Amino acid sequence: MPLDRKPVRLDPRLTWFSGVHRLLSPMAGVTDRPFRDICRRFGADMGFCEFASASGLTYGGEATWKLVDTEGEDALVGVQIFGNDPGHMAGAARLLGDRRMDVLDINFGCPAKKVVKKCGGSALLADVPLLERIVKAVVESSAVPVTAKIRTGWDEDSVNYREVGLLLQELGMGWVTMHGRTRSQKFSGQADWDRIADLVETLDIPVIGNGDVVDGASYRAMVEHTRCHGVMIGRGAIGNPWIFAEMTAVDEDREAPSIPFAEMCEVTCDHIRGEVAQRGENQGCLVVRKHIARTFRGYPGAAALRKELYAAPDSSTMMAILTEAGALGDPRLMGVAVGEDDAGESGDQGGIRGGSAD
Ligand SMILES: Cc1cc2nc3c(=O)[nH]c(=O)nc-3n(C[C@H](O)[C@H](O)[C@H](O)COP(=O)(O)O)c2cc1C
Structure with a gap:
């Protein structure tokens, strides 16, 4: 059975997005060009660079600019920036103007202390007026359509994804991606797919669901549960780019291939x-x-x-x-003994996060 997705209103500059359903999340230390290319080989429709600090880009930090590794990338790709200063965010958007990218994404989801301490990432969910100034500044300065990635709220007492989602839509975001956890949950518990479904119903623009999709079956389950336009895959793709082959099989209503x-x-x-x-x-x-x-x-x-x-x-x-x-x-x-495996390293982030981003 083909998946039933809610019809969406697309920015005229984003008509190509109608066929984009399988996205590789931005992940610091993970989603660089080599890995994006590999994920696409298996069916990812679009990839994102690791998030980059707007201040780092504005001050010309070499290490930060290296994260924008899209030169000559002949496939759909987004760049993601974070920061708390509308001036720096606008400056970064302008400086990125000549870089190869299809959308510029703003990070409103990062739970990392070093980012929220400076009121960036998910901290902006708790300061909606500042979030609004940032979005306006970036939209005015960006050469490409702007999108946003959020969490459901700062904490369980201040869940505000509806308010934020509607504001982002009004401010001209091409789409909104939502990781179905609050900031205070970080990566604990379960992503709340009911809230993703609610946001899908609330907005006219596409909503990309994110959180806890780890294979073809959970991809199908998330789309069936939420009717979201697309699904972003984070941890499920680490060491496992073939997840996109499973997702493609779901979209094409056929058996998942087994990767030898x-x-x-x-x-x-x-x-x-x-x-x-x-x-x-x-x-x-x-x-x-x-x-x-x-x-x-x-x-x-x-x-x-x-x-x-x-x-x-x-x-x-x-x-x-x-x-x-x-x-x-x-x-x-x-010559290795049978029975030694094996689920790989376990733990929330499989040893990969090192306290980085979202
Ligand atoms: C190692 C790592 C780095 C991440 N870096 C970013 C980032 O740079 N920008 C971002 O928006 N989210 C980042 N995230 C969050 C993911 O994009 C995603 O929202 C989150 O992992 C939930 O999705 P999942 O359950 O598919 O992993 C990161 C996650 C991990 C595990």
């Missing part, structure tokens, strides 16, 4: 090559190791394979291990 182990190894090698080319040997290996914590889930022997990969001194050794494992077809054939 050898292909997972090959894709991981491609990821290593991409990260090393973009971030250099050490940083590149570090980034891929975070993904590996969640790759090869369910394969007997995967824990031992991961251990070998973590111990590998450099990217060439990692790729050699993966090539051998892929050729053998199954980690068990590497």
